[in-house]
Amino acid sequence: xxSTASVPxxxxxxxxxxGGGPAGMSAAxxxxxxxxxxxxxxxxxxxxxxxxxxxxxxxxxxxEPFELRRIAREQIAAYPSVxxxxxxxxxxxxxxxxxxxxxxxxxxxxCRKLLFAVGMKDLPMNIEGLESVYGKSAYVCPxxxxxxMQDRAIAIIAEGKHALxxxxxxxxxxxxxxxxxxxxxxxxxxxxxxxIRNIPLYESPVRQIFSEEGETKAxxxxxxxxxxxxxxxxxxxxxxxxxxxxxxxxxxxxxxxxIVDEMGxxxxxxxxxxxxxASQKYQLxxxxxxxxxxxxxxxxxxxxxxxxxxxxx
Numbered sequence: 001x002x003s004t005a006s007v008p009x010x011x012x013x014x015x016x017x018x019g020g021g022p023a024g025m026s027a028a029x030x031x032x033x034x035x036x037x038x039x040x041x042x043x044x045x046x047x048x049x050x051x052x053x054x055x056x057x058x059x060x061x062x063x064e065p066f067e068l069r070r071i072a073r074e075q076i077a078a079y080p081s082v083x084x085x086x087x088x089x090x091x092x093x094x095x096x097x098x099x100x101x102x103x104x105x106x107x108x109x110x111c112r113k114l115l116f117a118v119g120m121k122d123l124p125m126n127i128e129g130l131e132s133v134y135g136k137s138a139y140v141c142p143x144x145x146x147x148x149m150q151d152r153a154i155a156i157i158a159e160g161k162h163a164l165x166x167x168x169x170x171x172x173x174x175x176x177x178x179x180x181x182x183x184x185x186x187x188x189x190x191x192x193x194x195x196i197r198n199i200p201l202y203e204s205p206v207r208q209i210f211s212e213e214g215e216t217k218a219x220x221x222x223x224x225x226x227x228x229x230x231x232x233x234x235x236x237x238x239x240x241x242x243x244x245x246x247x248x249x250x251x252x253x254x255x256x257x258x259i260v261d262e263m264g265x266x267x268x269x270x271x272x273x274x275x276x277x278a279s280q281k282y283q284l285x286x287x288x289x290x291x292x293x294x295x296x297x298x299x300x301x302x303x304x305x306x307x308x309x310x311x312x313x
Contacts, residue, residue: 023275030295032079096270118241136214264294
């Protein structure tokens with residue numbers, strides 16, 4: 001394996017992975033097994049830290065998110081070329097083969113390839129009491145948590161084009177639904193769909209969620225109405241976990257997530273993306289798969305570069 005430069009490891013590595021969630025860890029595992037030097041920088045503030053369990057991932061259904069991370073790091077430790085640093089990345093500059101990363105802690109690291117696995121972050125929804133139930137009886141993904149909320153009196157809090165889609169999806173887990181969608185964002189046809197299925201629609205904004213020990217009890221609206229509910233699915237307001245890819249010039253979706261191909265390549269040479277920050281399909285298994293494919297994509301480029309470099313030695 002050809003050395004990238006004389007700067008000692010881990011200050012100079014083949015790859016820097018920013019983000020230590022399922023996508024970042026998966027890429028680190030693939031690259032470690034490919035004998036690549038890898039530095040994974042993680043803030044240790046995952047979006048799913050509010051949840052009790054992760055679901056839908058074969059052999060690990062129901063695992064606690066931090067336990068999943070612990071097992072991943074334990075297994076990656078078998079590959080000594082992968083190192084971990086806790087921190088936040090403030091800046092990335094350079095070009096393919098020669099990137100420089102600066103962290104909030106003032107550390108500088110150099111690498112040949114960059115992988116952003118930064119996920120998305122929740123923006124405030126300004127609903128009093130939502131934080132108390134988020135991850136306990138209020139969720140965003142029916143496929144992740146619908147089974148645990150089945151047959152409950154579920155509130156759907158969503159607006160615009162996502163509202164009816166979320167109602168239709170959650171209907172697979174319960175017949176007791178109510179939609180809270182302020183701003184009159186539904187068409188007459190959509191309202192009729194709800195009416196004929198006996199799904200009440202509340203268009204006054206949600207003001208407060210009442211709960212006990214994380215269990216939803218009722219929802220109060222701005223007009224003072226209170227509706228008994230025992231669970232919530234809501235459409236979150238999201239932003240990318242980091243603005244560094246945008247500063248580098250990576251093309252993005254309307255949501256702010258990076259645009260990448262199936263191997264994780266972004267629009268900027270040498271910069272890759274994987275996981276929720278490079279997708280609109282938020283599933284644990286998909287994040288792991290995307291990280292794995294990005295790891296392969298990165299290694300293919302490094303192998304080609306090394307192969308060509310040997311010609312000139």
